[in-house]
Amino acid sequence: MPLTIPPIPNAAPFVAFSDNVGIFSNSKAREIPARLNAIAQALKDHINTLWLGTATSFINGTVIAGLNAALAKIETFSNGIETRINNQMAEFQVNLANYLGTNAGYSVSAANAALFTGGIVAGDIVYDVAGRAVSIRQGPRLINGITYNDDGTMAGYAEKLTLGGITYTRAYSFTYTPDGQIAAITEV
Structure with missing residues (x-):
């Protein structure tokens, strides 16, 4: 599943700050807030248009693809172990059933009789x-x-x-x- 990186919004904490600051109104510094807002907006636009696509492509094409491949290998390995365990348990159940089975040549009672008390x-x-x-x-x-x-x-x-x-x-x-x-x- 590809990852979508949203653009930097024009909302908090990235909202433009107020450029109506009375302290600057009668000085040469009155243009500073507007210029800072313009610089911040230009940086957001640059990131959203030029960098965001490259970052999204790298994350989806390299990181996510690598993680998906690793997860597929882990799943295959895990399924193989599960299959081997299931096969061994099935074989164990068959052998145990044969060992414990009534009239089996090697039932518990027959083995005990032959090994310990059998004539x-x-x-x-x-x-x-x-x-x-x-x-x-x-x-x-x-x-x-x-x-x-x-x-x-x-x-x-x-x-x-x-x-x-x-x-x-x-x-x-x-x-x-x-x-x-x-x-x-x-x-x-």
């Missing part, structure tokens, strides 16, 4: 030739790569947990005290 079906355990477990499946969690030290103690294992189509993998190793007690379990 292990006999067929979900794989043994090596020495009869040691090397893989255990428990719902969405798979413990595999179970390795043993020469003395038969567990050396480490890997764990994969799949929730919402995303698989998280961690690996752990064990260290023992001289008397065979677990000293530390370290994530590797």
Whole structure:
């Protein structure tokens, strides 16, 4: 929207001052008020006719146009952020609905049962030739790569947990005290 700069009016505070000043009537200074009014009016006319158009053109063509361009870029950037946030929230809602959904393979109750209290079906355990477990499946969690030290103690294992189509993998190793007690379990 272009800006319109109004001309300097012939009204307060730019009204001509009185040139009927009795103190000047009998002196050579009697023409001073009229000449000052003429100078002020000539300055107003000059500003209104020559300068006002240039100033208006500069403000509208440079300042306002630059501000409008900057606002358009800000609006585009803001709309892009809003779209990305809306898309992420929609994806989050879908994932949350799947996670909380009834009979979902990774519902809260199924995840809690599998991770904390769920039973292990006999067929979900794989043994090596020495009869040691090397893989255990428990719902969405798979413990595999179970390795043993020469003395038969567990050396480490890997764990994969799949929730919402995303698989998280961690690996752990064990260290023992001289008397065979677990000293530390370290994530590797």
